[in-house]
Structure formats: C-alpha cells, structure tokens
Amino acid sequence: MRDAFHEELDAITASLVEMGELVSLAMREGTTALLTVDLKLAEKVIADDDRIDDMQHELEANAIGIMARQQPVAQDLRTLVTSLRMSADLERMGDFGHHIAKIARMRYPAAAVPAELTATIQSMGDVAGKIIDKATHVIKTQDLKAAVELEVDDDEMDRLHRQLFTILLDDSWSHGIETAIDMTLLGRYYERCADHAVSTARRVYFLVKGEYASEQKPTA
Amino acid sequence: MRDAFHEELDAITASLVEMGELVSLAMREGTTALLTVDLKLAEKVIADDDRIDDMQHELEANAIGIMARQQPVAQDLRTLVTSLRMSADLERMGDFGHHIAKIARMRYPAAAVPAELTATIQSMGDVAGKIIDKATHVIKTQDLKAAVELEVDDDEMDRLHRQLFTILLDDSWSHGIETAIDMTLLGRYYERCADHAVSTARRVYFLVKGEYASEQKPTA
Numbered sequence: 131m132r133d134a135f136h137e138e139l140d141a142i143t144a145s146l147v148e149m150g151e152l153v154s155l156a157m158r159e160g161t162t163a164l165l166t167v168d169l170k171l172a173e174k175v176i177a178d179d180d181r182i183d184d185m186q187h188e189l190e191a192n193a194i195g196i197m198a199r200q201q202p203v204a205q206d207l208r209t210l211v212t213s214l215r216m217s218a219d220l221e222r223m224g225d226f227g228h229h230i231a232k233i234a235r236m237r238y239p240a241a242a243v244p245a246e247l248t249a250t251i252q253s254m255g256d257v258a259g260k261i262i263d264k265a266t267h268v269i270k271t272q273d274l275k276a277a278v279e280l281e282v283d284d285d286e287m288d289r290l291h292r293q294l295f296t297i298l299l300d301d302s303w304s305h306g307i308e309t310a311i312d313m314t315l316l317g318r319y320y321e322r323c324a325d326h327a328v329s330t331a332r333r334v335y336f337l338v339k340g341e342y343a344s345e346q347k348p349t350a
Numbered sequence: 351m352r353d354a355f356h357e358e359l360d361a362i363t364a365s366l367v368e369m370g371e372l373v374s375l376a377m378r379e380g381t382t383a384l385l386t387v388d389l390k391l392a393e394k395v396i397a398d399d400d401r402i403d404d405m406q407h408e409l410e411a412n413a414i415g416i417m418a419r420q421q422p423v424a425q426d427l428r429t430l431v432t433s434l435r436m437s438a439d440l441e442r443m444g445d446f447g448h449h450i451a452k453i454a455r456m457r458y459p460a461a462a463v464p465a466e467l468t469a470t471i472q473s474m475g476d477v478a479g480k481i482i483d484k485a486t487h488v489i490k491t492q493d494l495k496a497a498v499e500l501e502v503d504d505d506e507m508d509r510l511h512r513q514l515f516t517i518l519l520d521d522s523w524s525h526g527i528e529t530a531i532d533m534t535l536l537g538r539y540y541e542r543c544a545d546h547a548v549s550t551a552r553r554v555y556f557l558v559k560g561e562y563a564s565e566q567k568p569t570a
Contacts, residue, residue: 190431194428197417197427198423201421207414211410211417211434214431215434218435218438298531299527303527310530310531311515311518311519314534314535315534315538
C-alpha cells in the first residue's frame with residue numbers, strides 16, 4: 131500500500147493526466163472547428179481552456195502544499211518540481227488549442243484554411259493529438275520507450291511544418307497576405323504544442339534516468 | 351544580517367537579475383543585427399543564448415538544492431517556486447532574441463526587414479528592451495509600482511503589433527509572402543517576449559501581495 135505522501139503524488143500525476151486529456155481534446159476539436167468551419171465547436175474549445183488554466187493553478191497550489199507539509203527530499207522533491215513544470219507545459223499546450231479555435235472564430239463564416247492546405251493542417255492536428263496522447267501516457271506510466279518515440283513523432287510535425295511553408299511560398303499561392311499570416315501562426319501553434327509535449331516526455335525520462343536519452347536534446 | 355538561507359535566496363534573485371540583463375541585451379542586439387544586417391552580431395546573439403540556458407539549469411538545480419537542505423515553508427517556499435517559474439520565463443525570453451537573430455542570419459546578406467517596417471520593428475525592439483529592463487528591476491527590488499506600470503508598457507507592444515499587421519495587409523505591400531511570413535513570426539517573437547516579461551512582474555506582485563493588482567490578469 132502507498133503511504134499518504136505517495137498517494138498525494140499519485141493525485142498530482144492524475145491531474146497532469148487529466149490536463150493532457152483535455153489538451154488533446156482541445157487540439158483535436160480546435161482543428162475540426164477550423165476545418166469544418168464550426169463556430170459552435172470553436173466557442174466550446176475557447177471556453178474549455180479556462181478549465182485547463184484552473185487545473186494548473188490548483189495543481190500548483192497542491193504541489194506547494196505537499197512540499198510544505200511533507201518536506202520531501204531527493205527524488206520525491208524532484209518529482210514535485212517536475213510536476214510543476216509539466217503543468218506549465220500542459221497549460222501552454224492548451225493555449226494553442228484555444229488560439230487555433232480563435233482563428234476559426236475570427237474568420238467565420240469564411241473558412242480560415244484554403245483547400246490546398248486542408249490536408250496539411252488536418253495532419254498537423256492529427257500528429258499533435260497523437261503526440262499529446264503519447265506524452266500523457268508517458269506521464270501516467272513512465273513508459274520510457276514511448277518517451278523516446280516521441281522524438282520521431284515530432285520529426286513528422288517538423289516535416290509537416292516545412293510542407294506548409296512550401297505550399298505558402300509556391301508561385302500558385304493565390305490567397306493573399308492575410309491568409310498567409312493566419313497559416314504562419316497556425317503552423318507555429320501546432321509545432322509549439324508538439325514541442326511542449328515532447329518536453330514533458332523528456333522531463334519524465336530525465337526524472338527516471340537522471341539523464342536525457344541520446345535521441346533527446348535538453349530544452350527548457 | 352541575513353541568515354544563510356536568505357543569503358541563498360538572494361543569490362537566486364541575483365541569478366534571475368543577471369538572466370534578465372542577458373535577455374535584454376539579446377533582444378536589443380538581435381534587433382540591431384536584424385535592422386543593420388550585421389551577421390557577426392547575429393551569430394553572437396545566437397551563441398550567447400547557451401549562457402542563458404545554462405543559467406536556467408544552474409538556477410533550477412540550486413533552487414531544488416535549497417529546498418532539500420533548508421526545507422522552507424510558507425513565503426520562503428513560494429519564493430523559491432516562483433523563482434523556478436521566473437527562470438523558465440527568462441529562458442524562454444532569451445529564445446526569442448535567438449529566434450530574431452536567426453531570421454537576420456537566414457536572410458543575410460539581404461535585409462530581412464523591408465524599409466516600411468524598419469521603424470515598427472525598431473520600436474518593438476526598444477519596447478521589448480524597456481519591458482525586460484523594468485521586469486528585471488521588479489525582480490531585483492520588488493517595486494510593485496513598476497510591476498503595475500508594465501501592463502501599460504505591454505499595451506504599447508500590442509499597439510505596435512497591430513501596426514505591423516496593418517502595414518503587412520496594406521494594398522501597397524509589395525514584398526511577397528516570404529517576407530510576410532518572416533514579419534509575422536518576428537512580430538510574434540517580440541510580443542511573446544514582452545508577455546513573459548509582464549508575467550514575471552505579475553509573479554513578483556502576487557508573491558508580495560498574495561493577489562494580483564486590479565490592472566493585472568493572471569496568466570500562466
């Protein structure tokens with residue numbers, strides 16, 4: 131049986147996992163709202179972000195409370211500090227879903243994404259969802275194999291990001307500057323969200339092993 | 351006289367202040383490299399970012415060490431946790447200086463910024479530098495009046511960001527999609543850097559007062 135302290139740590143992990151599930155939903159629904167021009171869904175994603183922000187504040191208060199009461203040292207203390215940083219990553223990842231939904235809302239009733247970029251944006255949304263789900267699994271299970279796999283998944287996001295720029299810069303681009311600005315920002319939101327997900331998986335790896343995997347480069 | 355614990359806290363604050371000074375320099379030099387098409391200066395800003403990253407890792411290790419040895423509670427514990435979050439903000443702010451210098455390097459020997467946006471980008475660089483310096487002053491002195499003033503300084507950054515888009519979207523824009531993409535990203539780098547600086551000042555305010563100022567909205 132787990133002692134009271136480790137039950138409190140488990141509760142922190144459960145909150146991180148719940149945040150990861152909400153972020154995954156936000157990125158998937160945000161992408162759907164964008165590509166199907168669904169204002170109601172966009173509004174839902176925007177409103178749901180408050181819940182993710184609230185969870186981060188609660189988690190931070192809980193973690194500080196546990197530190198003050200339990201006075202953890204060594205690995206237990208590092209676990210709590212890492213949880214604080216992962217909750218900040220997850221909160222930020224939720225912001226990107228919110229930003230994507232806001233672009234959908236801003237351009238409504240027009241479609242923000244032109245036809246020639248629909249497939250790329252859909253793929254970026256799918257890859258983001260997959261990366262977030264895998265990072266959430268890593269937080270839940272400390273599955274280090276999955277943590278390393280995420281580096282490869284992120285390479286796919288980088289490839290899609292380059293593909294987006296190739297389409298924007300093609301001579302046949304006919305949608306003008308405003309749409310190019312929207313697509314530049316969208317591309318960055320998906321890519322940054324994936325970066326933060328990779329970063330959470332690296333933090334778990336480092337926490338367990340005390341070093342980064344050879345495939346991983348430390349990031350902040 | 352300060353006791354050993356508070357001397358350790360002072361050292362953490364001194365590191366945050368040094369990070370703030372390095373970030374301010376990176377944003378100012380990055381802007382100069384961009385606008386004067388100075389490859390050597392761009393390379394310097396890119397290389398200097400490693401120092402900021404290293405400082406963050408050292409600060410984090412120090413803060414965790416202090417927590418483990420001193421077992422702080424209440425305000426002292428909150429101060430340490432807030433320091434961790436501010437060091438993450440500052441590290442991220444340094445990244446934006448690095449990103450700006452990389453755009454200068456990527457377009458060299460051409461100028462990345464067209465003539466009609468030079469003044470706007472220079473102003474964004476100046477305002478970013480001013481906001482970072484003021485946030486650093488807030489970290490150093492806990493000057494809450496300055497912490498609140500930063501909200502107004504950030505309004506100026508938002509105004510410049512809108513001005514940038516107005517110029518990009520003007521019918522007379524003749525620099526094509528690639529330059530529009532660069533300018534969209536640059537605008538975001540300056541604006542996000544300022545957001546993180548404002549966020550550090552809000553953290554100091556909250557730490558001292560236990561609540562946000564009425565001008566401040568909590569962000570992550």
